[in-house]
Amino acid sequence: MNTPYKPRIHRRFIGGYMPRIDALEKAQGRAPYADDIISERNYPGLLHVRVLCSPYPRARIIRLDASKAAAMPGVKAILTYQDPEVKRMKPTNASWTDGVDTLSYERMMWTKFKDRQVLGNYATWAGDEVGVAIAAESEHIAEQALKLVEVEWEVLPFVLDPLIALQPEAPVIHPEITLNNVLPPDPVGGPDIFMTKGDAKQAFTTADVILEMDTSNHNPTQGALDPWCCLAQWEGDRLTIVSNSFHADQTRMHISQMLELPIHNVRVISKYVGGQFGRANTGEQPFFIFTALLAKKTGRPVKFKHTRRDSFHDTRVSALYHCKVGAKTDGTITALQFKSIGDIGGHADGSVFALKFAPAEISEVAFAPIPNVTMESYAVYTNHIPGGIMRGVGNSQFNFIFGRMIDGLAERLEMDPISLAIKNFGHEWGTCPDPSLKAVLEIGAQRLDWYKKRHKPGAGPLYDGVNRRGVGFSLHPAWHAEWQEERRGQIQAKITLLPDGTVILDTPTTEIGTGSNTCNVLGCAEALSFLGVRPEDITWSSTVDSDTGMRDCVQTDSAVSYLQSEVLVVAAQELKVKLLDLAAPILGIAGDRLEITEGRIIGPGKNISIKELLMKGDLMPLSVTVSRSPAKQRTGVPYFASFAEVEVNTATGRTQVLKLIIVNDCGTVMYASGAEAQQIGGQVMAVGEALTEEIVYDPIHGVPLNFNFIDYKIPTILDMPKIEPVLLEIWRGAGEYGACGIGEGTITCTPRAIASAVYNAIGTRIDEIPITPEKVLRALGRI
Amino acid sequence: MAARLKNSSNDRLTIRINGELREFEIGPDLEPLTTLSEFLRERLGYTGLKISCDEGACGACTIIMDGKAVLSCMLLAMEADGKDLVTIEGLPKDDPVLEAFAEQCEPGHGTALQCGFCTPGFVMTTRALLNENPTPTLDEVKEALSGNLCRCGCYDGITMAVLHASEKITLRRGQA
Numbered sequence: 030m031n032t033p034y035k036p037r038i039h040r041r042f043i044g045g046y047m048p049r050i051d052a053l054e055k056a057q058g059r060a061p062y063a064d065d066i067i068s069e070r071n072y073p074g075l076l077h078v079r080v081l082c083s084p085y086p087r088a089r090i091i092r093l094d095a096s097k098a099a100a101m102p103g104v105k106a107i108l109t110y111q112d113p114e115v116k117r118m119k120p121t122n123a124s125w126t127d128g129v130d131t132l133s134y135e136r137m138m139w140t141k142f143k144d145r146q147v148l149g150n151y152a153t154w155a156g157d158e159v160g161v162a163i164a165a166e167s168e169h170i171a172e173q174a175l176k177l178v179e180v181e182w183e184v185l186p187f188v189l190d191p192l193i194a195l196q197p198e199a200p201v202i203h204p205e206i207t208l209n210n211v212l213p214p215d216p217v218g219g220p221d222i223f224m225t226k227g228d229a230k231q232a233f234t235t236a237d238v239i240l241e242m243d244t245s246n247h248n249p250t251q252g253a254l255d256p257w258c259c260l261a262q263w264e265g266d267r268l269t270i271v272s273n274s275f276h277a278d279q280t281r282m283h284i285s286q287m288l289e290l291p292i293h294n295v296r297v298i299s300k301y302v303g304g305q306f307g308r309a310n311t312g313e314q315p316f317f318i319f320t321a322l323l324a325k326k327t328g329r330p331v332k333f334k335h336t337r338r339d340s341f342h343d344t345r346v347s348a349l350y351h352c353k354v355g356a357k358t359d360g361t362i363t364a365l366q367f368k369s370i371g372d373i374g375g376h377a378d379g380s381v382f383a384l385k386f387a388p389a390e391i392s393e394v395a396f397a398p399i400p401n402v403t404m405e406s407y408a409v410y411t412n413h414i415p416g417g418i419m420r421g422v423g424n425s426q427f428n429f430i431f432g433r434m435i436d437g438l439a440e441r442l443e444m445d446p447i448s449l450a451i452k453n454f455g456h457e458w459g460t461c462p463d464p465s466l467k468a469v470l471e472i473g474a475q476r477l478d479w480y481k482k483r484h485k486p487g488a489g490p491l492y493d494g495v496n497r498r499g500v501g502f503s504l505h506p507a508w509h510a511e512w513q514e515e516r517r518g519q520i521q522a523k524i525t526l527l528p529d530g531t532v533i534l535d536t537p538t539t540e541i542g543t544g545s546n547t548c549n550v551l552g553c554a555e556a557l558s559f560l561g562v563r564p565e566d567i568t569w570s571s572t573v574d575s576d577t578g579m580r581d582c583v584q585t586d587s588a589v590s591y592l593q594s595e596v597l598v599v600a601a602q603e604l605k606v607k608l609l610d611l612a613a614p615i616l617g618i619a620g621d622r623l624e625i626t627e628g629r630i631i632g633p634g635k636n637i638s639i640k641e642l643l644m645k646g647d648l649m650p651l652s653v654t655v656s657r658s659p660a661k662q663r664t665g666v667p668y669f670a671s672f673a674e675v676e677v678n679t680a681t682g683r684t685q686v687l688k689l690i691i692v693n694d695c696g697t698v699m700y701a702s703g704a705e706a707q708q709i710g711g712q713v714m715a716v717g718e719a720l721t722e723e724i725v726y727d728p729i730h731g732v733p734l735n736f737n738f739i740d741y742k743i744p745t746i747l748d749m750p751k752i753e754p755v756l757l758e759i760w761r762g763a764g765e766y767g768a769c770g771i772g773e774g775t776i777t778c779t780p781r782a783i784a785s786a787v788y789n790a791i792g793t794r795i796d797e798i799p800i801t802p803e804k805v806l807r808a809l810g811r812i
Numbered sequence: 813m814a815a816r817l818k819n820s821s822n823d824r825l826t827i828r829i830n831g832e833l834r835e836f837e838i839g840p841d842l843e844p845l846t847t848l849s850e851f852l853r854e855r856l857g858y859t860g861l862k863i864s865c866d867e868g869a870c871g872a873c874t875i876i877m878d879g880k881a882v883l884s885c886m887l888l889a890m891e892a893d894g895k896d897l898v899t900i901e902g903l904p905k906d907d908p909v910l911e912a913f914a915e916q917c918e919p920g921h922g923t924a925l926q927c928g929f930c931t932p933g934f935v936m937t938t939r940a941l942l943n944e945n946p947t948p949t950l951d952e953v954k955e956a957l958s959g960n961l962c963r964c965g966c967y968d969g970i971t972m973a974v975l976h977a978s979e980k981i982t983l984r985r986g987q988a
Contacts, residue, residue, distance in 0.1 A: 033919040055928030056913035058860025058900035065859035254864040254929045303929025542927025706922030713965030738869035746967040747958045
């Protein structure tokens, strides 16, 4: 138990178990978040904004009278859809990018899906921010004033079920985009059948076994505890935004282009963020724009903040998946066909990323050994909360059917599903069996005691007269290897060596909890170990400020943990050259005859410390700024897996997870404590998604009923099982470390592992998450 | 304590905050309906406590009132009249709970915090638990912390931190 992982190469700092660099500051409550910073104390005269949220799932404002609100004491400005600066706003999408890169309005990922109008008059879900926003002396006054606004709505027919939305008589939700509620093919996602390899149709005719199955997942929400919050403040023509957005450079581009401001006149600052998890799709939100317009109108700093209810703002795309698999009797898969119907809610945003982009990425690697594959998807508008980007985007939904297919086919062929998986999946640049996949599954099986605990479905012993136990697993290829990060473009890092040998590290990235800041410091210390630099000698800036001129590396794909450390390796080499250039004249020895090791410069007859050397110089800080693109080398991907043991109470229908084993091949573990925290931590979201979290609607009125943390059930400490994190270094990527991100994916396999374990326990499949007691009792024929 | 502190006047509150006795006038900044969390955070600047759900479901605004962990979003500021409050800013720098949360990196359990937003709430709940019961069992720890949500999911690291804090308290008592 709790055996620390064994590193492939022992390094001085990288890969260590140690506290996070921000741990004390956070434990003491001193770490500043946007909501802490944006206060009257820091911004005298601060105004607060509330925006109208549609009470109807689909409706149009036909008349709005805000005169009573305007007369209310404390109300400073009102912005409505009728104002010229709002009317001339171009239509937009809240997901110009998936976060890895900065994209402009013209080049946004989803150019065909601009279905959002800033403060428009047309609402497509009950909660849509539309029509009117009010800035007042307090949140309370703004809220009260909003109630005084007379709004005449044209309440329109709505649709919640994507299958009904596909019917010809269904209300057309965004006629400017599509007349049948299905998003049209687009340059990024591709056509409806977005992936074709070989001829699956033909291959099915010769397959020994054919199996078909369906799964359904729901739309859990990110549930970051830190609600959206932003400040807009103008000084002349210059706008400053402080927010808990996690991509400053993209936020600057978004605001500059929506408000038609020169880029240098927009400054974006972020500090600590209390959880991100892909929320807001992932950031080009209209509220930045109307907050900025209200600040302009009033000439005062203006704060916009979501309440907990408002922060139910977007979700994972819920999807119905169908899979058809053809195989030989020896378990070789010959043909795969996947089809999904995604419920994208009232706005398109990044939903196609989930439904097409991510599954295409998976098939590129995992299905490389399978000759015939077809993937097809339909993104369907409904009047639900918008679905789009959430941690594990697209992969979580896909894994739920992928793992189902492995489990089902193995059962049909009377094979062990682990052997079946190892036999069939790998990646294009490797050999089958894939060493990473094999290691991940074999170690997971061993840690869970798979072969002892696994039994025929529903055939295990009965515990306490009512409980059945079962085990399940699922596997997934990583999507965070360095070559998969190519779209990021240049990643920047700056190291400044101060005259006493201490270091200021500028690796801009907004700290959202992932621990990549600690990776940065470890990576810097590792790269500068020739200078004798230790982590405690390094200051890492927790402020991301677009005015520094550096682009922040966004915390998506969990890749920041190693990407910036790879750049630091190059930066350290450049720093060494500069140091030798500095040392040569001071020591009177040519640079090529000098060596730097363990913090000392050594040459013929000389041996002095770096600090002594620097103190003899001009005392200028020595800086290097390096930009480097991710390595393009196609190294394939590592695998990861979840193994679950559950206990199902056949009397109450309650499913309890007893144990989870989370296995990640990391390539290289950059920071062991942080990696384990991600492996363990992701399970709260995964177990919630599998068992308890679910947005519930009133089907008659189309409104969500549980936008709060009492009825939307996030697992507590009492709901969580024993979790065993297993870190491996089997696969190797490009660069000095050859690492791969792991954090995002840690939640991807668990819902399927739990669902298969429930089947193993009770002998009836429930392929629709969340697996609620009601569904279990129904499956058991009890209700 | 409460009786001694309580102010006889109806337009004033007397609250001891982190050891300091303070008086506040009821006015625009302190209305009858101002919640204690809003009062402490927004009016007085104790931003260590966080307002996340604002309805008693997440524990991020936990403070200690007369020795008990309370959800400050579920109390009105008026209800704190005559009370002794401790916010996270009031804990000494060498508080074993703070130290244990910051230090947790024992292999197999991850860290006790990631984004850190829920952390002050967990720290205060833990502090109140260990004040009452310095050597809790694992079940008692979980029970005490079951009203605090951590979306980053650091429950295991948090549990270890609480147990380590308990060990520190025992050790320091032995040394005292």
